[in-house]
Amino acid sequence: MTYKRQTDRLPIVPADAKEHNVTCHYCIVGCGYKAYTWPINKQGGYGAKSNKFGVDLSKQQEAETAAWYAPSMYNIVKQNGQDVQLVIKPDVNCVVNSGLGSIRGARMAENHTSQQRNTQLQRLTDPMVWRYGSMQPTNWDDALDLVARVTTAVINEQGEDGLFVSMFDHGGSAGGYENTWGTGKLYFGAMKIKNVRIHNRPAYNSEVHATRDMGVGELNNCYEDAELADTIVAIGTNPLETQTNYFLNHWIPNLRGTSLDKKKKEFPGEAVEPGRIVIIDPRRTVTIAACEAEAGKDKVLHLALESGTDLVLFNAFLTYIADKGWIDKAFIAASTLPAGQATALLPRPGGTLADQPLTDFASALAANRTSIEHAAKITGLKAEDIVKAAHWIAEPKAGGKRRRAMFGYEKGIIWGNDNYRTNGAIVNLALATGNVGRPGGGVVRLGGHQEGYSRPSDAHVGRPAAYVDKLLIEGRGGIHHIWACDHYKTTLNAFKLKQIYKRRTDMVKDAMSTVPWGDRKAMVDAIMVAIRQGGLFSVDVDIVPSQIGQASHVWLPAAISGEMNLTSMNGERRMRLTERYMDPPGNAMPDCLIAARLANAVERVLREQGKSAYADQFKGFDWKTEEDAFMDGYHKHEKGGTNVTYARLKTMGNNGFQEPATGFANGRIVGTKRLYSDGKFSTKDGKAFFMATPWRGLQAPGKAEQKAKYKFLVNNGRTNVIWQNAFMDQNNDFVMDRMPYPFIEMNPDDMKELGLAAGDLVEVHNDAGSTQAMAQPAPSAKRNQTFMLFGFPTGVQGNVVNAGVNELIIPNYKQTWADIRKIASASETTKRLSFKSAEYRAG
């Protein structure tokens, strides 16, 4: 039987419940929610005056009512040490989501720790250390002292390059401006750590170097642009599942035609009609089905290209559009590098002379020239479909008016073949058609997490950045600080990394087991002996025991959004403050304060060692609260930051403002709706660059060989129900009932050939490694093309992704090939699942 809560009623939010602003801490969209809290021994009533909504709750409420919440939106938590009731529900007044919740965000309340209701008891409550052969609790001073002593001992022997760091760089939970600043000030301010990586890639680098090199910041439009565009071009993204309420609340109105009034108002004298959409994705997703249901099939063009060939398609679009004369000549002349000025191509920033892709429009066009026929051959698409898409993107409208196209791209490109050039090729198209900085346009990444980056310069890291996983596998480094990253689940070449990482950290564990805990000097000495022999000391700062944490020697418990005040921005740079509405579990602390206390401990140990000059570098971490970290970081260092304080953000509520802030007037922070609306880009003279992006096949090492050797494409990505690598959801009954194992979508005929039934467990294997998944029939899947859920705890797709990266150390997860065989028939857990099609059909 499927999971049912058997909840027949819920406590009612009383009229006098406390109200807090909340931005969903999961995906990039950053939907507005309200958290209501009230004492455990009180409740509201059904009468309009006795509940928060002022509504007669003894009546059935209508669809889309603000006066209902699901059982997942309720919990009992601690607030200032007291038990309180908590409801977190979507905010109808937030312009991002207009009251919509998603299957992830609407479980925020249920995904908090509750002793009373047995939710998220996996959360760490105390620092834990490897003592007598298992992880045992200790206090902060003890844990930090050990970390500081081993850290300084390693640095004393190996220099700062012996300290490896994995740290989040994003917003939302396990991120946010406070926490990126706290960690950043420690590792890039007090120290200059070079061997550093981010949660989802093996180096410290941008996912979108190309657009930045061209002078076009990647989050340059606003969500309203999706309502205003004539054509949306969705590339390597499945927004219904991964930017859910952005898609539902801003794309769908355009496709349905309900944003027509807005278009008429915004573009007087211009022909407007309901939007069209071009979706570039090898797989048929639920997004495509939804678009067809809303816009009609004639307004949806799905280009199901051969995996990894996007680049050649964009080059063909550019060529066709330029040859038709559908480019925006005035824009190119005014806002991009003038022709002739770059007779030679410019090296990209940090690049070598041999590596010179930045240029003017004419040179880029010459370098990228690709015929429709050539593109059709490589992508496997029909020539007429490529032409049709080019028309939808750039054919002038009635009266010769420029067609407004918005380009949204995400992991299909970012984790796809030839990231740098492919990203550049998309931006080429947007610049050539004048679709940046203008209503209904934009060339944007759609985003995964929210953003919330505030750190001292990372210039010392260099470009290309260090391939940290490779160095770890080679036995380099003595200590590893991990901040909310679980590489066991979310890296490439994971099979290999795990083997080596376990071996190296086990060496240290064994050494630690030979000394009494209370003899700190003997302990540090024993650890250092093991490190000299190739061991690795691992410190994991996280909210739950992670998979990589199984190898660690110290766990430091962190707080999440809502257990602390936290600021972030979403995919249209909308910055909000989530107010603290409950206590962190036990002794957990915000990451920024953990970083500060660690800095304090290192400073103290260095002074003990007589290294006062180095110790001085660790000054400036006397923060008491996350607000202190915010004021030290964002407020002082970010563009427009001096206009922004917690108090002001609180007033701005769930609609916040769009970064950068440009002032403060009439009690409001003044923001920026779109970037580059003045036609000036992020280059020295404000002129954007085009890029030479010729096609060069499967670019990352080992990919072409893998494709030749193995039968199945193992495309991979997210699904609606799971947030990130399921670090919370793995402890959520509703989710785990639905998704006990990662699914792998397969064509039914492929399943038949392998003797597979729905729900059977299969092994996916190649020469990089092996992993498991449950077979999910997908009639829309092409033969030999599968799609596996990424980053899931009970079957890690990264195990079969080879080590190949691009020239800037960007992983290529998507182009993976492997063989598949049956492990076991469907178990009781998978038998009760529905394997029917997820596709909606208007009926």
Added chain:
Amino acid sequence: MKRCERMVDAGRRRFLSGAGVAAAGAAAATMLPAKADAAPTPARVNYPSNRLANVSQLKLNEPVDVAYPDKDAPGVLIKLGARVPGGVGPNGDIVGFSTVCPHKGFPLSYSKEDKTLSCPGHYGRYDCEKGGQQIWGHATQNLAQYALRIDAKGDIYAEGVDELLYGRLSNVL
């Protein structure tokens, strides 16, 4: 004021609309000695036993519109033709579900082709053969299924629901 929540509802409403909240603390204190006059209430709602249809009215894979626990809570009865979770009747194939989508309350429609309920609101889908499991969607719960009983005459009664219904904070209003 907070302490007065236990007063009977009518009194409470009068109290809240009264002169001032500032007096609440004092008022509460003076009321303390009085016996709590809250009547004991059962821990779960009392579901009515409602006759929804007779087995003879059900045709294979033809949904029959019903409402439960009251007229404002639309639902459906379906004879699926094969034994399924929560199914009743001689073949264990008769099921009943709420047809209000637990995401935002849009009305679900039945597809005979694959025995699912689909939502035009935001494309949610529920499997009638798997206890209303959400195949895909935005709701944070599976679809509410009826606890059904069939008597000797073949009358089908609903006597409970296994999830909170959309749009009400108590399944029985």
